[in-house]
Each structure stands twice: as structure tokens, then as C-alpha cells.
Amino acid sequence: MTLFAFFGFFAAQLHLEEDINKLMPSSKNEDGTTKLAFADLKIKDKTFLLFEGQGADVEELSQACDAFADSLSGDSALIEDLFYRLDEDLLPAGVEYLAEHLPTFIDTVAYARFDSLLTREHFAQQMQQNHDDLLSEIGEMFPELIEMDPLGMRNVLAEQMAPLLNAGSYQTIDNHFFVPDSTVCLAFLTPRFSSTNTGQGSALFERLNTLIEQFAKIHPDIRISYHGAPANGYYNSSTIKRDLTTTIAGALVLVLVFLFFCFRRWDTIPLLLLPVLFGTLFGMSMMYWLKGEFSLLALGIGGVVLGVALSYVLHVLTHHQYVDDGEQLLRDQMKPVLLGCITTIGSFAGLLFINTALLQDFGLFAAFAILGTTLFSLVYLPQMLSSKTNPCSFKWIDNINRYPLDQKKPLLAAVCLIIIVGVGAYLAGGIRFDADMNNLGYLDEMTQHSEALLRSKTYTGEKTQYYASKGKTMEEAIKNFPILANKLDSLQQLGLVKNYTHTNQLFVPLPVQQERIDAWKDYWTRDKLDKVRMLIAQTAPQADLTPEAFDTFFEMATRDNYQPDSLYAAGLIPEGFQSTLMEQSYDGNYLCFTTVRCQNDSVRSSESDYTRICDAIASDPRLLVLDTYYYTTDTLLQMNDDFNVLQWISMLFVFVVLLLSFHFNIKHTLLGFMPILLSWLIVLGAMVLFDVRFNLISIIISTFIFGIGVDYSIFVMNGLISGNSHQLQYHKTAILLSAITLITTVSSMLLATHPAIRGVGFSTLVGLLSAVVLAYVLQPAVFKKLKI
Amino acid sequence: MQAQTVTRVSHSKAVKTDVVTTGDVTIRKPDYICISTDGGKDQLIMDGTKFTMTAKGKKHITDTKKNALFATFHKVLHAVINGQPIPAGDDLVIQKQGGTQTITITPTDKKRQMFTSFVLVVDSKTSAMKRLRMNGRSDSYTEYTFK
Numbered sequence: 064m065t066l067f068a069f070f071g072f073f074a075a076q077l078h079l080e081e082d083i084n085k086l087m088p089s090s091k092n093e094d095g096t097t098k099l100a101f102a103d104l105k106i107k108d109k110t111f112l113l114f115e116g117q118g119a120d121v122e123e124l125s126q127a128c129d130a131f132a133d134s135l136s137g138d139s140a141l142i143e144d145l146f147y148r149l150d151e152d153l154l155p156a157g158v159e160y161l162a163e164h165l166p167t168f169i170d171t172v173a174y175a176r177f178d179s180l181l182t183r184e185h186f187a188q189q190m191q192q193n194h195d196d197l198l199s200e201i202g203e204m205f206p207e208l209i210e211m212d213p214l215g216m217r218n219v220l221a222e223q224m225a226p227l228l229n230a231g232s233y234q235t236i237d238n239h240f241f242v243p244d245s246t247v248c249l250a251f252l253t254p255r256f257s258s259t260n261t262g263q264g265s266a267l268f269e270r271l272n273t274l275i276e277q278f279a280k281i282h283p284d285i286r287i288s289y290h291g292a293p294a295n296g297y298y299n300s301s302t303i304k305r306d307l308t309t310t311i312a313g314a315l316v317l318v319l320v321f322l323f324f325c326f327r328r329w330d331t332i333p334l335l336l337l338p339v340l341f342g343t344l345f346g347m348s349m350m351y352w353l354k355g356e357f358s359l360l361a362l363g364i365g366g367v368v369l370g371v372a373l374s375y376v377l378h379v380l381t382h383h384q385y386v387d388d389g390e391q392l393l394r395d396q397m398k399p400v401l402l403g404c405i406t407t408i409g410s411f412a413g414l415l416f417i418n419t420a421l422l423q424d425f426g427l428f429a430a431f432a433i434l435g436t437t438l439f440s441l442v443y444l445p446q447m448l449s450s451k452t453n454p455c456s457f458k459w460i461d462n463i464n465r466y467p468l469d470q471k472k473p474l475l476a477a478v479c480l481i482i483i484v485g486v487g488a489y490l491a492g493g494i495r496f497d498a499d500m501n502n503l504g505y506l507d508e509m510t511q512h513s514e515a516l517l518r519s520k521t522y523t524g525e526k527t528q529y530y531a532s533k534g535k536t537m538e539e540a541i542k543n544f545p546i547l548a549n550k551l552d553s554l555q556q557l558g559l560v561k562n563y564t565h566t567n568q569l570f571v572p573l574p575v576q577q578e579r580i581d582a583w584k585d586y587w588t589r590d591k592l593d594k595v596r597m598l599i600a601q602t603a604p605q606a607d608l609t610p611e612a613f614d615t616f617f618e619m620a621t622r623d624n625y626q627p628d629s630l631y632a633a634g635l636i637p638e639g640f641q642s643t644l645m646e647q648s649y650d651g652n653y654l655c656f657t658t659v660r661c662q663n664d665s666v667r668s669s670e671s672d673y674t675r676i677c678d679a680i681a682s683d684p685r686l687l688v689l690d691t692y693y694y695t696t697d698t699l700l701q702m703n704d705d706f707n708v709l710q711w712i713s714m715l716f717v718f719v720v721l722l723l724s725f726h727f728n729i730k731h732t733l734l735g736f737m738p739i740l741l742s743w744l745i746v747l748g749a750m751v752l753f754d755v756r757f758n759l760i761s762i763i764i765s766t767f768i769f770g771i772g773v774d775y776s777i778f779v780m781n782g783l784i785s786g787n788s789h790q791l792q793y794h795k796t797a798i799l800l801s802a803i804t805l806i807t808t809v810s811s812m813l814l815a816t817h818p819a820i821r822g823v824g825f826s827t828l829v830g831l832l833s834a835v836v837l838a839y840v841l842q843p844a845v846f847k848k849l850k851i
Numbered sequence: 852m853q854a855q856t857v858t859r860v861s862h863s864k865a866v867k868t869d870v871v872t873t874g875d876v877t878i879r880k881p882d883y884i885c886i887s888t889d890g891g892k893d894q895l896i897m898d899g900t901k902f903t904m905t906a907k908g909k910k911h912i913t914d915t916k917k918n919a920l921f922a923t924f925h926k927v928l929h930a931v932i933n934g935q936p937i938p939a940g941d942d943l944v945i946q947k948q949g950g951t952q953t954i955t956i957t958p959t960d961k962k963r964q965m966f967t968s969f970v971l972v973v974d975s976k977t978s979a980m981k982r983l984r985m986n987g988r989s990d991s992y993t994e995y996t997f998k
Contacts, residue, residue: 122912129914151918155964155988197863198870200906204965206863206989237912604867612865615989 074347078356103650110291112250113513118284124248125239127285134274141267146639147250149238158205160635166583166625167576173219174586180214186598189215190606213599213613226565232521242520251639254293268297288513298507306815314811318804338376338439339369345435346428361425368429371770372436374801375400379440381797389445399781402724404437406717407770413709464795469844478840482741485748492751505817525561526663529689530680531654540653542572543685550679559672561660566644576627587620717773735780738837742772745833746826755825775838783846802835855997859888864990882929897928920958924969927954934978950975
């Protein structure tokens with residue numbers, strides 16, 4: 064009780080981290096610094112809110128968007144920014160800023176073009192254009208834009224700015240954002256937390272879902288949906304929790320009922336669960352002392368470890384059904400249980416050498432949980448057992464065990480065939496690894512709809528990806544942007560880049576701004592200004608314009624107080640928009656973004672345009688590819704290689720332990736080792752045959768299959784070597800109960816909603832069945848055949 | 852419902868000749884006005900708290916909740932339509948002269964906006980609108996004269 068309270072207290076202190084990003088292996092530069100920590104990027108936290116008109120027009124969509132935004136106005140604890148409309152003051156303020164800083168936006172190469180504008184022919188034409196522009200909508204609103212530009216510099220600037228102005232996928236109607244066909248209105252939400260923090264995300268998305276339900280009643284012709292990394296994080300986390308509490312918990316209840324009927328004793332279930340509970344609390348306490356926190360996903364998948372732990376308890380309890388002497392029980396069980404425990408811990412400990420926090424967490428927890436359960440099963444459990452045995456309760460299992468499966472030639476032939484096919488498939492196909500972490504995530508129907516809708520409405524058939532220049536200050540990031548732009552220009556000439564956002568046309572480095580101001584002053588000499596004055600006087604009246612109206616231009620041309628200015632700090636650009644162009648990341652670095660369009664690579668390959676662009680950008684440490692998968696794919700593949708090596712090292716470890724345990728009897732060792740190796744190869748072969756690829760989660764599961772294979776094999780070998788047919792029978796009963804328990808639980812995983820948990824089911828089921836069949840059929844058959 | 856005719860004058864400092872168009876005005880209590888000229892290509896509509904301005908066929912919607920100048924403008928027009936006293940405000944000056952009162956709305960917000968002020972002249976006795984001038988940037992304006 065004291066130990067339970069002690070470990071229970073510290074287990075309760077453990078912080079369960081819901082950060083799904085812990086799945087990601089970290090990618091490092093050569094100097095050991097992190098190349099891209101995806102969790103540090105703020106831009107990934109953007110959530111897209113879509114208002115889809117199902118009969119509603121633009122005005123209704125805008126109104127619904129406004130009303131929805133108003134409803135969220137009181138949720139500032141959850142929402143940092145909701146960008147859903149352009150402020151009406153934005154345009155006037157922008158025009159004013161432009162008038163005050165015009166020279167800083169004119170590239171020095173434009174002045175050669177201005178020379179060609181200073182002719183009478185051009186002015187005659189331009190004045191007519193000015194007249195028409197003044198009477199247009201924009202001219203009525205902002206006449207100063209035309210008054211400050213009699214010669215039509217705006218046409219040259221529009222050409223210069225075209226790549227920036229035409230880069231967007233959205234249009235604005237009534238100050239709201241719409242997709243090109245104006246059937247969907249958009250809003251961009253920035254949560255007040257990182258998207259990988261799914262714990263805090265829950266409150267926001269539960270609030271959004273409630274609001275969406277309310278709006279669906281008021282506006283039945285408008286469908287509101289959302290998507291983005293924070294939403295995916297929330298749905299992943301909540302789905303894992305739901306799977307754990309429904310599917311898997313349901314299967315566990317089923318298993319416990321089954322075991323209760325097998326043992327026919329009221330105290331079986333508490334005695335079965337106590338060691339597992341102790342092991343879990345022990346594992347969590349150790350995680351608390353060593354790390355302080357533990358990934359929820361690792362705990363979820365760690366449920367399978369409890370299967371191995373349960374297996375040891377079952378061995379002790381099953382044995383007790385036949386043997387009432389506690390000392391005899393320990394004599395019979397101590398060696399195989401300890402051996403199984405050591406080898407299983409060895410295989411889980413191998414995960415500690417893999418460069419992923421999640422796998423390391425899982426490995427540590429599994430090792431400690433197994434250790435705690437085993438110690439409890441061997442030290443405390445025997446003391447709790449009553450002296451009454453009940454061997455009759457296993458009569459039906461004994462009947463199965465007595466059936467000479469190892470002597471049935473057709474069965475042996477079938478098992479051999481399965482082994483040959485499995486090993487053959489493995490040798491032919493090898494291990495195929497799925498390095499795309501996207502395939503591990505769960506996508507909710509609503510977020511899938513939202514994402515697909517936005518893609519279909521803005522689809523250009525090309526891939527869009529963010530890249531960035533980096534700096535310790537925003538100015539440094541902006542200063543580094545031309546390096547990125549130069550690379551992208553070269554790639555565009557090669558045809559790899561279709562186009563990209565020229566963010567540097569909006570955010571100009573301060574020294575460049577000063578150069579431009581100097582160029583402006585140098586260009587507008589007295590002679591040139593006299594010429595412009597003369598040309599206006601000659602051509603303006605013909606276009607029904609008053610020459611004096613253009614005095615603004617002369618004021619601007621002769622002003623000597625232009626100063627470079629940081630536009631990003633001017634408070635002019637709405638936060639929701641500016642954050643898509645630049646940010647100060649959570650790690651303190653400043654990033655200046657660009658979106659690049661390139662050919663869509665349906666199959667990721669090192670030869671695709673996308674990868675070639677990424678390779679070119681990533682070669683400069685001042686630039687970043689904002690695709691964590693680009694950086695982690697290589698790391699993941701390397702990790703897979705590491706894992707393959709580790710798996711063989713684990714096998715060697717098990718082999719050595721078996722060799723020592725069987726007192727260097729090589730035949731016993733090889734026979735004990737055979738089911739472990741073969742069940743593993745059958746799993747790999749089945750994965751090739753059914754086109755199931757290895758991923759990060761399968762790696763965890765493989766250690767489980769490995770552990771359970773070791774366990775079954777050791778117990779059968781122990782029974783065979785003892786020469787005591789009863790002992791073999793006791794072990795086989797425990798193995799069968801353990802296998803039924805685990806197969807039921809693992810099969811329930813196939814019904815789970817989360818793909819990572821569902822994916823665990825297939826390979827585990829194949830591995831479990833192989834381990835049981837090999838230990839039940841092949842191992843005794845070979846033992847008897849060779850008479851060792 | 853009242854219907855009046857209207858003349859719209861669009862003035863720009865740079866253009867010698869003002870653009871003059873004609874049309875009609877529809878007013879409905881409690882707060883609906885539609886001033887439509889040039890065959891509907893230019894419109895100014897107040898419908899509740901929402902203003903829709905159409906220039907050369909292009910719509911621009913302003914919500915009074917987001918724009919203080921138009922919020923006061925709405926209050927004034929609402930009072931005029933319903934024959935109520937003009938509400939006082941920091942951004943509003945009322946001058947009475949002869950049989951008319953001139954209401955000038957100037958935004959208190961120092962930020963530059965599309966309109967620098969609105970001037971509305973109404974008949975003191977009947978509350979009928981006589982003239983509305985919307986002063987824009989760079990000395991431009993749009994003036995409606997009601998008959």
C-alpha cells in the first residue's frame with residue numbers, strides 16, 4: 064500500500080505532454096544547432112476559417128463572417144488575432160505612407176524608364192490617362208495619387224511590383240477576403256498558443272465548434288469550417304483519447320471478463336491488475352524523476368507494453384492454479400520470468416539510442432513498467448495468493464494443449480510454408496519505410512472538407528511552399544532576403560520556380576532605402592523639373608486638367624527630408640497579414656517569408672522540382688525551407704537505418720542472454736532464439752506482401768512483438784528442457800491466455816479511428832499470431848525431432 | 852416614402868470641368884435613403900446602419916460599427932428622416948441661418964480617412980434635405996442638391 068501511494072503520488076505529478084511535435088526527430092546543423100524547429104514557427108499556427116455559401120451571396124457571407132468574428136471578440140485568452148477584414152482606414156493610411164516614402168519604393172533601375180517618359184508625346188497621352196484616372200473610383204477616393212504623378216511613374220512601379228501584387232490567391236470584396244469565384248469568405252485565426260500544444264488548443268476548438276453549431280441554425284445556407292495545424296493537433300489528440308477510452312478500454316473489459324470466467328475466482332482480476340497498475344505507476348514515477356514530463360501519445364501506444372507486463376502476471380497466476388506451494392511456484396517461474404523480463408527490457412532499451420524524443424520516452428517508460436510489473440509479480444504477488452488451487456478451471460485449455468499440434472504434418476508444412484513465404488517476401492522486398500509523417504496523423508472530416516474546399520477554390524495545379532530568410536533582427540532577415548530572391552530568380556530561369564512573392568519589394572533594407580532616396584534626389588534636377596513643368600503646361604489643358612493640380616509632384620520631387628523607415632514597424636500593415644510575410648519565431652529568430660509556386664510532385668522524390676528548390680535554398684544557413692518534413696525525411700531514413708542495426712543488436716543481446724541462461728548449450732539457445740527471429744521475419748514479409756510500410760509507430764510495435772516473441776519462446780523452452788510435461792503444460796496455458804488477451808486487445812486497435820493506432824493493429828496481430836504458432840507448433844516439433 | 856430629384860456634382864481640383872449627373876432620391880422611415888444618379892451607376896444608400904456607395908458601378912460597403920464618421924452621419928440622417936432633433940456630438944457642428952440648418956460632421960479621429968467632412972443642409976421647418984456635400988481628399992468633393 065505504501066509503495067502504491069508513494070509511486071502513485073509521483074506518477075500523478077507527471078505532466079502529460081500533448082505535443083505531437085515530439086514525434087519529429089530533431090534535425091541539426093553541422094555545428095549542432097537546430098536547423099529547423101517546427102515548433103518554433105508561429106506561421107504554422109494559422110487556422111483558416113471558411114464561410115462557404117450554399118445559396119448565400121457575398122453580402123450574406125461577409126455579414127456571417129463579421130457576426131462570427133464579433134462572437135469571438137470576447138475570447139482574447141484563446142485568440143491572439145482574427146484577421147477577417149481590411150480596416151477602412153488602411154487604404155488612406157497606405158496612400159499617406161506612400162506619399163511620405165515614395166522614393167524608397169522606387170528601384171534605381173526604374174529611372175532609366177522615367178527618362179523615356181519625359182517626352183511631349185508621352186505626356187499628351189498620359190494627361191488623358193490622368194484625366195480618366197481622376198474620374199475613376201480610385202481617383203475619386205485618392206486624387207492625390209494622380210496629382211503626385213503627372214508623368215505616369217505608377218505604370219513603371221506597377222510593373223516592378225507585379226510579382227508582389229499578383230502573388231495572392233484571394234480577392235477582397237467589401238474589405239473581406241474571398242476565393243476567386245467569391246463563393247467562400249475567409250478569416251485567418253492566430254491562436255494564443257503553439258499548434259503543437261494540443262492541450263490548450265482544446266478550449267479554442269471546442270468554442271469554435273459550439274459557435275459553428277449555433278451559426279448553422281441561424282444561417283443554414285452557410286457552412287462554416289476550419290483547418291490548419293492547430294486544428295489537426297486538437298483532433299489528433301482528442302481522437303487518441305477517445306480511442307483509448309472506448310475501443311481499447313472496451314476490449315480490455317472483454318478480456319478481463321474472459322479471464323474471470325477462465326480462472327473462476329473473484330480475486331483474479333484484482334490480482335491480475337495490481338502488478339500491471341504497480342508497473343505503470345512505477346514507470347510513470349521514473350519518467351517524472353528522470354524527465355518531468357511524458358508524451359500522451361507515447362503513453363497511449365505504451366498501452367501495448369501492458370500486454371507484455373500482463374503476460375508475466377498471467378504466468379504466475381496460471382501456475383498458481385496448478386501449484387499451491389508458493390516456493391515451488393517461485394522456483395518454476397523465477398528463471399523464465401526474469402529471463403523474459405531482461406530480454407524484453409533489452410529490446411525496449413534499444414529505443415533509447417534512436418534520435419526521437421517520443422521513442423526515447425516510450426523506451427524508458429516500457430523498460431521501467433516491465434521491471435516494476437515483474438518485480439511486483441515475483442515479490443508481492445505470491446504472498447497475496449490463497450493456498451487453494453483450481454486446476455479444473457483450465458480444463459478446456461488443457462485439452463487444446465494436449466492436442467499434439469507439433470505432430471500434425473500438414474500443420475507443420477503450412478507453418479514452414481508461411482515461414483518460407485514470409486522470409487522470401489522480406490528478402491525480395493526488404494523493409495520499406497514511410498518517411499512521410501503526414502500519413503501518421505488523423506484528419507477530421509470537417510478539417511479535411513475545409514482544406515479540400517480551399518485547395519479546390521484556389522487550385523492552380525502547382526505546389527505552394529513557404530521559404531524564409533533568417534536573422535537575429537528583422538533588419539538582418541530583410542537584408543538576407545535578396546540572397547533568397549537571387550536563388551529563386553536563378554531557379555525561375557531554369558523553369559523550376561513558377562513564381563514567388565517578392566516580399567523584399569515591400570520590406571526594403573534601410574541602406575537600400577537610403578540609396579533609393581539619394582537616387583531620387585539626384586534624378587530630379589532643376590532641368591528635369593523645368594522640363595516636366597513645361598510638358599504639363601503644354602498637355603494638361605488639352606486633357607481638361609489644371610496644371611496647378613500637379614504642384615504636389617514638385618513638392619515631392621524637391622523635398623529633402625525623406626528618411627528610410629521600417630514599414631513592418633509602422634503599424635500600417637494588419638497584424639494578420641504581416642504575420643504571413645514575417646515573424647519573430649518562438650526561439651527569438653526573425654524570419655522573412657516568401658511563398659514559392661512550383662510543379663506539384665505527387666510522388667516525393669529527390670529529383671522533383673520541389674526537392675531541387677529545397678536543396679538549393681537549404682544549402683545557405685541564412686535561408687530556411689519551412690517544411691519540417693524536408694529536413695526530417697533524411698533524419699527519419701537515417702533513423703530507420705539506425706533502428707535496423709539496433710534491432711539486430713537487440714537480437715544479439717537476446718541471443719547472448721539465452722546462451723548464458725542455457726549454460727552455453729548452443730542447440731537450446733538456437734531453438735529458443737528461432738521463434739524470435741522467425742516471427743520478426745514473418746512480420747516483415749507480411750508487410751511487404753500487404754504493402755504496409757514501416758513508420759515511426761511500427762518501430763515501437765516491433766519492439767513489442769520482439770518482446771512477446773522472446774517471452775513465449777523462453778517459457779516453452781523452459782518447459783521443454785525441464786522434461787516435466789506438466790510444467791510445459793502450465794506455461795502453454797499461460798501463453799494461450801496471454802495470446803488470447805493480447806490478440807483481442809490488438810484486434811480492437813483495428814477498429815480505432817486514429818490511423819497511427821489502427822496501423823499498429825495489423826503488424827502486431829501478424830507478429831503475435833506468428834509468435835504463438837511458432838512457440839506452440841514448431842519449437843516443440845524441432846525439439847522432439849532433434850531430441851536435444 | 853418620399854421621392855425627390857437630385858443633382859450630383861463630382862469635383863476634383865485637377866479636373867477643370869465638374870462631372871454633373873442627375874437622378875432621384877428615395878427616403879423611407881426610419882432609416883433608409885437611396886440617392887441614385889447616372890442611371891444607377893452612382894449610388895449612395897443608407898440601409899439601417901449599413902452604407903453602400905457605388906461609384907462607376909463598383910460597390911463599397913461601410914458598416915457604421917467600424918466607422919465613426921458614418922456612425923454620426925447615420926444618426927444625423929435618422930434624425931432628419933424622422934423629423935427629430937439632431938443629436939449633439941463632438942464631431943458635429945450645427946449652424947442655423949435663415950430657414951435652414953447646416954450640419955457639419957468632421958471626424959475626430961486624427962487618422963486620414965477617405966472623407967474629410969460631411970456637410971448637410973436641411974430645411975429647419977420641414978426637415979427636408981436641401982444639399983449634401985461629402986468632402987474628400989485633396990479638396991475634391993461630391994455634392995448632392997435635392998429638389
